[in-house]
Amino acid sequence: MEKIAKRSSGVILICLIIGWVSILCSVPSAMAAEKVYKWNFSLWGGPRAWTKPLHAWAKDMEKATNGRWQIKLHYGGALAPPKENWDGIKAGMFEAAGICSAYTPGKNPLHTVAELPFIAPNKNINISRMQTALWEHPALLKEMGDRWNAVPLLPACICQYHLMGNKRISKTEDLKGARTRIGGEIARVLKMFGAVPTLVPAPEVYQALERGTIDMVGFPWTYSYGAYKAYEVSKYVTIPMSLGTMACFYIANKDAWDALPENFKQIHKKWYDRSPEIWAEEYKKADDKWIPIFKKKIEFVNFPESERNKLVAKAQGVYEKWVEAREKDGLPGRDVFNYYLAKRKEITGK
Secondary structure (H helix, E strand, C coil): CHHHHHHHHHHHHHHHHHHHHHHHHHHHHHHHHCCCEEEEEECCCCCCCCCHHHHHHHHHHHHHCCCCEEEEEECCCCCCCHHHHHHHHHHCCCCEEEEEHHHCCCCCHHHHHHHCCCCCCCCHHHHHHHHHHHCCCHHHHHHHHHHHCEEEEECCCCCCEEEEECCCCCCHHHHCCCEEECCCCHHHHHHHCCCEEECCCHHHHHHHHHHCCCCEEEEECCHHHHHCCHHHHCCEEEECCCCCCCCEEEEEEHHHHHHCCHHHHHHHHHHHHHHHHHHHHHHHHHHHHHHHHHHHHCEEEECCHHHHHHHHHHHHHHHHHHHHHHHHCCCCHHHHHHHHHHHHHHHHCC
């Protein structure tokens, strides 16, 4: 009987040990399952139509994950100036960031196909769709991942550019000598007509116009002119120039993205797929707000189609030079350019 009692006690002790080990082993798993992922998002300027949908996205991601994915938006270049967001992403200084390729020349050359002059679709929704299509090309994903340890986050488009400022431009000849805030490949075409391109960071545009440092500013129509108050120190806006757009979008640090649970990524994907519609709606709200305000303050100058055609004719050479420059650097410039044109036709019919 004594042996049986001892054996029973031993069995009970072993069971208790196994039970405690199981509990201890399960604690880390339970803790991991409830881990909170905190992201910091680097932006410049203030809230505007380009950034406003991010607030809804961040709120939706937190709600859909029961508070486990928390995204904090930092404005005003608080985490990094716009020129350094690629570097900040690569270094893991923050998890997400806004990017405008014109601010970071040479850092993502293949992405600049989207900002070739007069190449972008006219509808905002289609500009965003073009960005999602570009991110289906392996060369652009490679450019992001290999060089910057980044992945696409949201394909927020930038609207077509027009010109606002203090020089009345109704024909191409009026561009001569116009100190114009414009960047990227669009600047190359305007320069052929005598404009003097300079890339002033958006937050500095108001002061530059007010002091006469620049004559005209190319901005996304209409929200940027409103957000940066350019209309307050301008006399004219020339439309419809439809110069093109800038390659601006949102990216994430690859390590931070990969660390997210798979169901978080699926939740995000639903938002990603709806992004073109979401940003198009936001820009429509901006137009409804700002156009009446602009009309009270400044003169709307019509830019005839015949004059715009002169600009478009010069753009063909810019396209070829863009391709040649990419190919010279060992990049598939021709393939990416042809891919863009094919996707644009698929999306817009043109």
